[in-house]
Amino acid sequence: MNILDQKRGIRREDGKVNNNIIVFGGDGFCGWPLSLALSKDGYNVTIVDNLVRRKMDIELECNSLTPISPLSVRTKAWEEITGEKIRVEYVDVSEHYHRILTLFEELKPRAVVHYAEQRAAPYSMKSSYHKRYTVNNNTNATHNILCAIVEAGLDIHLVHLGTTGVYGYGTAGMAIPEGYLKVKIDTRLGEKELDIMYPANPGSIYHLTKTQDALAFMYYNKNDKVRITDLHQGIVWGTITDETMLDERLINRFDYDGDFGTVLNRFLMQAAVGHPVTIHGTGGQTRAFIHMKDSVNCVKIAIENPPEKGERVKIFNQTTECHNIHVLAEKICKLTDAEIRYYINPRNEDVKNDLEFTNDKFLQLGLDPVILDDGLLVEVMEIANRYKHRCDESKIICTSLWDKDKVIDLKGSDKPIE
Amino acid sequence: MNILDQKRGIRREDGKVNNNIIVFGGDGFCGWPLSLALSKDGYNVTIVDNLVRRKMDIELECNSLTPISPLSVRTKAWEEITGEKIRVEYVDVSEHYHRILTLFEELKPRAVVHYAEQRAAPYSMKSSYHKRYTVNNNTNATHNILCAIVEAGLDIHLVHLGTTGVYGYGTAGMAIPEGYLKVKIDTRLGEKELDIMYPANPGSIYHLTKTQDALAFMYYNKNDKVRITDLHQGIVWGTITDETMLDERLINRFDYDGDFGTVLNRFLMQAAVGHPVTIHGTGGQTRAFIHMKDSVNCVKIAIENPPEKGERVKIFNQTTECHNIHVLAEKICKLTDAEIRYYINPRNEDVKNDLEFTNDKFLQLGLDPVILDDGLLVEVMEIANRYKHRCDESKIICTSLWDKDKVIDLKGSDKPIE
Numbered sequence: 001m002n003i004l005d006q007k008r009g010i011r012r013e014d015g016k017v018n019n020n021i022i023v024f025g026g027d028g029f030c031g032w033p034l035s036l037a038l039s040k041d042g043y044n045v046t047i048v049d050n051l052v053r054r055k056m057d058i059e060l061e062c063n064s065l066t067p068i069s070p071l072s073v074r075t076k077a078w079e080e081i082t083g084e085k086i087r088v089e090y091v092d093v094s095e096h097y098h099r100i101l102t103l104f105e106e107l108k109p110r111a112v113v114h115y116a117e118q119r120a121a122p123y124s125m126k127s128s129y130h131k132r133y134t135v136n137n138n139t140n141a142t143h144n145i146l147c148a149i150v151e152a153g154l155d156i157h158l159v160h161l162g163t164t165g166v167y168g169y170g171t172a173g174m175a176i177p178e179g180y181l182k183v184k185i186d187t188r189l190g191e192k193e194l195d196i197m198y199p200a201n202p203g204s205i206y207h208l209t210k211t212q213d214a215l216a217f218m219y220y221n222k223n224d225k226v227r228i229t230d231l232h233q234g235i236v237w238g239t240i241t242d243e244t245m246l247d248e249r250l251i252n253r254f255d256y257d258g259d260f261g262t263v264l265n266r267f268l269m270q271a272a273v274g275h276p277v278t279i280h281g282t283g284g285q286t287r288a289f290i291h292m293k294d295s296v297n298c299v300k301i302a303i304e305n306p307p308e309k310g311e312r313v314k315i316f317n318q319t320t321e322c323h324n325i326h327v328l329a330e331k332i333c334k335l336t337d338a339e340i341r342y343y344i345n346p347r348n349e350d351v352k353n354d355l356e357f358t359n360d361k362f363l364q365l366g367l368d369p370v371i372l373d374d375g376l377l378v379e380v381m382e383i384a385n386r387y388k389h390r391c392d393e394s395k396i397i398c399t400s401l402w403d404k405d406k407v408i409d410l411k412g413s414d415k416p417i418e
Numbered sequence: 419m420n421i422l423d424q425k426r427g428i429r430r431e432d433g434k435v436n437n438n439i440i441v442f443g444g445d446g447f448c449g450w451p452l453s454l455a456l457s458k459d460g461y462n463v464t465i466v467d468n469l470v471r472r473k474m475d476i477e478l479e480c481n482s483l484t485p486i487s488p489l490s491v492r493t494k495a496w497e498e499i500t501g502e503k504i505r506v507e508y509v510d511v512s513e514h515y516h517r518i519l520t521l522f523e524e525l526k527p528r529a530v531v532h533y534a535e536q537r538a539a540p541y542s543m544k545s546s547y548h549k550r551y552t553v554n555n556n557t558n559a560t561h562n563i564l565c566a567i568v569e570a571g572l573d574i575h576l577v578h579l580g581t582t583g584v585y586g587y588g589t590a591g592m593a594i595p596e597g598y599l600k601v602k603i604d605t606r607l608g609e610k611e612l613d614i615m616y617p618a619n620p621g622s623i624y625h626l627t628k629t630q631d632a633l634a635f636m637y638y639n640k641n642d643k644v645r646i647t648d649l650h651q652g653i654v655w656g657t658i659t660d661e662t663m664l665d666e667r668l669i670n671r672f673d674y675d676g677d678f679g680t681v682l683n684r685f686l687m688q689a690a691v692g693h694p695v696t697i698h699g700t701g702g703q704t705r706a707f708i709h710m711k712d713s714v715n716c717v718k719i720a721i722e723n724p725p726e727k728g729e730r731v732k733i734f735n736q737t738t739e740c741h742n743i744h745v746l747a748e749k750i751c752k753l754t755d756a757e758i759r760y761y762i763n764p765r766n767e768d769v770k771n772d773l774e775f776t777n778d779k780f781l782q783l784g785l786d787p788v789i790l791d792d793g794l795l796v797e798v799m800e801i802a803n804r805y806k807h808r809c810d811e812s813k814i815i816c817t818s819l820w821d822k823d824k825v826i827d828l829k830g831s832d833k834p835i836e
Contacts, residue, residue: 097550128569132515135561136554139630143553151546153822172612173605183601183612187591194590194601196617200633208637212557212630215618219626223766224821348641403642404571 020044020107021303024093024145025115026086027071028053029253029260030161030236030295034113036243036250037296038303039084046107047071048100048116050092052137053253056123056260062395065254065269065387066239077249094140097148104152111157111303112149116141117209121165122346122400123259124206130400131205138209139216146220157227157306159299160217162210164234164288164319164357168201169349175356179230179315203349204402217313225310229302234288234319234357236295237264237372238380252292254383256391258398263325264289266396267332268377272384273391276341277333280398282416283326283342284352288319291370301365317357320369335374336381342417344409348402351418438462438525439721442511442563443533444504445489446471447671447678448579448654448713452531454661454668455714456721457502464505464525465489466518466534470555471671474541474678480813483672483687483805484657495667512558515566522570529575529721530567534559535627539583540764540818541677542624548818549623556627557634564638575645575724577717578635580628582652582706582737582775586619587767593774597648597733621767622820635731643728647720651713652706652737652775655682655790656798659711670710672801674809676816681743682707684814685750686795690802691809694759695751698816700834701744701760702770706737709788719783735775738787753792754799760835762827766820769836 019042026035026047039045051071057063069077075086091099093116104112117138118124124134142160149156167176181198184191197218200211213230220226244252255261256269267277290298298318307314329340345351363369370376399408437460444453444465457463469489475481487495493504509517511534522530535556536542542552560578567574585594599616602609615636618629631648638644662670673679674687685695708716716736725732747758763769781787788794817826 097546101546128515128519128565131565132558132561135634136558139557140550140554143550147546147549150821172603172610173607174603181603183603183614185590185592185599185601189591192590194617196601196614199612199614199617200636202633202637203641205637208633211633215620215626215629215633216553218618219620219623223621403568 018108018110020046020109022046022048022103022107022109022112023115024048024112025117027051028115029255031115032074033241033244033252033292034296034299035086036078037241037300039078039086040082040243041300046087046089046103048089048091048093048103050090060257060259060395062257062392063390065256065384065390066251067387067390068251068253069249073249077247081246093144094137097144100144100148101151104148104154104156108154109156111159111306112145113299113303114142114145114158114160118206120260121204121206122398124204125402126259126400134205135209139212142213142216146216146226149226150220150224155227155309157229157303159229159302160213160231162213162230162232163207164232164317165203165207166200166211166214166232167198168203169285169287169353169355175358176317177358178317178361179232179313203347221313227307227309227311229307229314229316231298231302231316231318233295234290235262235264236292237262237289238292238376239265239383240379241293241296254387257395259400263287264328265380267329268380269384269391270396271332271336271338272381273388273393275393275396276412277329277338278396278412279325279329279340279342280347281342281345282351282418283324283329285325285349286322286353286355287325288322288355288357289372290319291376294320294367294370297367298362301362301367305365316361317359318362319357319359321372322355322357323372332377335377341412342415343397343412344407344417346398346401346406346408436526436528438464438527440464440466440521440525440527440530441533442466442530442559443535445469446533447673449533450492451659451662451670451710452714452717453504454496455659455718457496457504458500458661459718464507464521466507466509466511466521468508468510478675478677478813480675480810481808483674483802483808484669485805485808486669486671487667491667495665499664511562512555515562518562518566519569522566522572522574526572527574529577529724530563531717531721532560532563532576532578536624538678539622539624540816542622543820544677544818552623553627557630560631560634564634564644567644568638568642573645573727575647575721577647577720578631578649580631580648580650581625582650582735583621583625584618584629584632584650585616586621587703587705587771587773593776594735595776596735596779597650597731621765639731645725645727645729647725647732647734649716649720649734649736652708653680653682654710654713655680655707656710656794657683657801658797659714672805675813677818681705682746683798685747686798687802687809688814689750689754689756690799691806691811693811693814694830695747695756696814696830697743697747697758697760698765699760699763700769700836701742701747703743703767704740704771704773705743706740706773706775707790708737709794712738712785712788715785716780719780719785723783734779735777736780737775737777739790740773740775741790750795753795759830760833761815761830762825762835764816764819764824764826
C-alpha cells in the first residue's frame with residue numbers, strides 16, 4: 001500500500017519532504033484512531049505514550065468495554081495489514097523533558113499532536129491525589145512540549161486537544177466564538193474595542209488545567225512565535241473509525257465507567273446491558289458533541305492548515321452539534337427498551353443551561369459533519385452489545401464527587417433531582 | 419514584650435483565640451520582613467521554607483549585598499530581642515503535600531500567606547531548566563496549598579502575592595482596575611454587560627505562572643468557597659523595615675544581580691558602588707512600585723480584611739505609584755555622581771509604555787503610602803554603601819535572555835537603544 005500523498009509533506013531545508021508527526025498520548029481514546037488515520041494518509045507517525053491510561057484501568061479496577069490489544073500488538077497488526085510502520089516511544093511527557101527534545105531534534109516533525117493529558121473531569125476530582133496528579137501532569141506536559149519546541153529551535157506546529165468546557169457551560173446570549181471575543185470598555189478617551197481571549201470559567205480540576213494551558217500557548221506564541229492550534233473539542237461519542245475496524249487487534253477503547261466514560265457512549269452502553277440510563281440531576285444540561293470520526297478529521301484538517309508564522313494561537317471549536325442531555329436520553333429510550341433513572345449530580349454545575357458554539361472554521365476548511373442519527377447510535381450500541389459480557393456494572397455510577405457536601409447516589413430515583 | 423492584640427485574633431470553635439499564621443516562603447525578601455511584622459503584632463508565625471532562594475545564590479555564584487544570617491540565627495535573634503518565637507518548618511511546598519496538610523490540621527491557621535514561588539522573571543528565562551523549574555514549582559506550590567485547604571476542611575484565608583505584571587505593561591486608556599473589568603458585548607439580545615477577570619498578558623515564564631495561579635484561585639473559590647486574596651504587587655524597592663533594623667542579625671536581603679535584583683534597588687546600589695546606572699533599551703518603560711514597608715503593611719491589611727465566605731477572589735493592586743524608568747534613573751544621577759548607560763534589552767517588551775493602576779481598596783482600608791522621595795532613596799543608598807565591599811560587579815548585568823535572537827550586552831552604550 002502506498003498512500004503517501006506527496007502534497008501533504010512540507011519541504012525541510014535539506015530539500016527532503018518532511019512528513020514526520022508525533023502523537024503524544026497516541027495510545028489513548030482519541031490518540032489511537034488519529035495515529036492510524038495519519039499513518040494511512042502517509043505521515044510517518046511516532047506515538048509517544050507512557051501507557052498511563054491503561055494503568056489507570058488497573059487503579060480503577062475497570063477496563064475498556066472493548067478488548068483493546070497491547071500497544072505492540074496494535075502496531076504490529078497495523079504494519080501487517082497496511083505495510084505502514086508506527087514507531088512507539090515510551091516517555092512520560094510531564095517528566096522526561098530531554099527525551100522530548102532529542103526526539104524533536106531527530107525527527108524534526110512538521111507537527112506534534114498533544115493528547116498527553118489526564119482527560120477526565122471526574123477522575124480529576126476523586127481525591128487530593130487525583131487533583132494533584134492532574135495539575136502536575138497536564139501543566140508540565142504542555143509546558144515541556146512548548147519548551148522543547150523553543151529549545152530545539154525548530155518550526156514545529158503544535159496541535160493541542162482542549163475542550164469546549166473551558167468557558168463553563170453557559171452562554172451570554174450568543175454562540176461561543178472560536179477562542180476570541182470582541183468587547184467594548186469605557187475609557188477616559190471614550191469607548192474602546194478590545195479583542196480578548198474568551199474568558200475562562202473552569203468547572204473541574206481537569207478543566208482548570210486546560211485553561212492554564214491556554215495561557216501557556218498565548219505566552220509561547222507571543223514570545224517565541226510558536227505556531228499553535230488549540231482545538232476546543234466537544235464530548236466525543238462513537239468509538240470506531242474506518243481504520244480501527246480493519247481488524248479486531250486495532251479496536252479502540254470504549255469507556256463506560258463513571259470516571260472516563262463520556263455521556264452519550266455511556267447511555268448507549270447502559271441501554272445495551274440493560275442498565276437504566278443514568279441522568280445526573282434533571283438532564284437539563286446541554287453539551288457540545290462530536291463523533292469520533294469527525295474528531296480525527298478535524299485534527300487532520302488542523303495539521304494541514306497551520307497558523308502563519310507569527311499568527312496568534314488558532315482556536316477551533318471542534319464540535320458539530322449541541323444537545324440537551326434529557327433529550328438524548330429520551331432518544332435512546334425510544335430506540336431501545338431502556339428507562340431513564342435520575343441520580344444526584346456529583347458535579348457542581350448549573351441544573352440547566354443553553355449552549356451554542358460557532359464552528360465555521362472547520363466547515364470552511366471542508367469538514368462534512370457526522371450528525372447524530374439513529375443509524376450511528378445503533379452502530380455504537382451494536383459494539384456495546386458485542387462486548388457487553390465484559391461490562392462490570394458496579395463501575396457505571398460516578399463515585400467522584402466535586403466537594404465534600406456531595407454524596408454518592410447508587411440508587412437513583414425515577415424523578416428528576418433538582 | 420506582650421504585644422498580642424486580642425482584637426486581631428479570631429475565635430476558633432473551641433473558644434480559643436486563633437492567631438496562627440503560616441508564611442510560605444517566610445525566609446525570602448518579602449517573606450522575612452512580613453514574618454517579623456506579624457510576630458510583632460502578636461500573631462503566632464510559622465515560617466515554611468525550603469531555603470531554595472539561598473540555594474539559588476549558590477547556583478548564581480552571587481549573594482545578597484547585605485549579610486543575611488542563617489534562618490536559625492535570625493529566629494533566635496528575634497526571640498532574644500522580643501521574646502517572641504517564630505517556628506520554622508523545612509518543607510518544599512511544591513512537593514511535600516502531606517506536610518502542608520498536617521500543618522493545617524495542627525495549626526488551624528486563620529490565614530496563610532503564599533510567597534513560596536520563584537519570583538524573578540529573568541531567572542525564569544535563563545534556560546529550559548529554569549523555565550521548567552519555575553512552572554513546576556509555582557503551579558504545584560499554589561495548587562498544593564489550595565488542595566490542602568480543601569482537604570483539611572478548614573476555613574483558611576489564603577493571601578497570595580501576585581504581580582502587577584500579569585496584564586502586560588500597557589493600558590487601554592484607563593487605570594488598571596483591581597482584578598475585574600466591566601465589558602460590553604454584542605449579543606442577539608442586544609448589548610450585554612459582563613464582569614470579567616482583567617485579561618492576562620504574561621511577559622515571561624514567571625509572569626505566566628502567576629496568571630495560571632489566578633485561574634486556580636478562581637476555580638477553588640468557585641467550587642470550594644475558599645477565601646482568597648490575590649495581591650498584585652508592584653516592584654518592591656527599599657529593603658528595611660522597623661523590625662529588620664532592630665539587629666544586624668535580622669537584616670533583610672538586598673539583591674542587586676541581573677536575575678533577582680529589582681530595578682530601583684539596583685539603580686541605587688549601582689550609584690553606590692560607582693557602576694553606571696543600567697537602563698535596558700531606552701528607559702521608556704513605566705512600572706509600578708511599592709516600598710518594602712508598604713508591602714508589609716498591605717499584607718497585614720489583607721490578612722485583617724478577608725473576603726466574606728463565598729465572595730469572589732479579592733484582588734488588590736498592591737502598588738502605590740508608577741514611574742518611568744528613565745525619570746527614576748535621572749533622579750538618582752542627580753542625587754549622586756552616577757551616569758546612565760544603556761544596554762540592549764534582554765526582554766521582549768514594549769520600548770515605551772504608559773501605566774496606571776487604581777489602588778483605592780488599600781487606601782480605603784487605611785494604607786498611608788510611603789512615597790518615593792529623596793530621603794528614602796538616600797536611606798537605601800546608605801545601606802548599599804555600608805555593604806558595597808560585598809558586591810561582585812560581574813553579577814550586575816542581566817545575562818538572561820528572552821529568546822535566542824537576543825544577545826548579552828556587557829558593554830552598553832551612552833545612547834538609548836531603540
